[in-house]
Amino acid sequence: MTEEARLREQICDLAKSLFDRGLTHGSTGNISARISDGGLLVSPTGTSFGRLDPSRLSRFDSDGRHVEGDKPTKEMPLHSAFYDTRSQAGAVVHLHSCQAVAWSMMPDVNEDNFLPPLTPYAIMQLGRVKLLPFFRPGDG
Secondary structure, eight states: OOHHHHHHHHHHHHHHHHHHTTSSOTTOOEEEEEOTTSOEEEOBTTOOGGGOOGGGOEEEOTTSOEEESSOBOTTHHHHHHHHHHOTTOOEEEEOOOHHHHHHHTOTTOOTTSOSOOOSHHHHHHHOOOOOOOOOOTTOO
């Protein structure tokens, strides 16, 4: 099995695990992962994490062109921004869990330090997490 084939399987396994644990539902959320040649594998638009097919993942070349697979998530501008600004990023997982959405609607939150520092590990790994303003899906 090639490195890319293994990564395709890993993406689908992770997506199914997230779906099965109720961290995403319906066709919400998207995943992308960097391939060793600089390209990306991306979950297709309108797909459920519970039923991703490795052979249908969208593939982008190192120049950002969609070269294979189903139409990619409309959140590609978000994924591209992460990869462009974080050269060490190997993957992006973007969810719309009910809990996160509900939490984002709580009154009187600190928008500059949205996730309270519950453990030292969270602070070391995440630092301060900013609450972003509302954007329509796919807005660049």
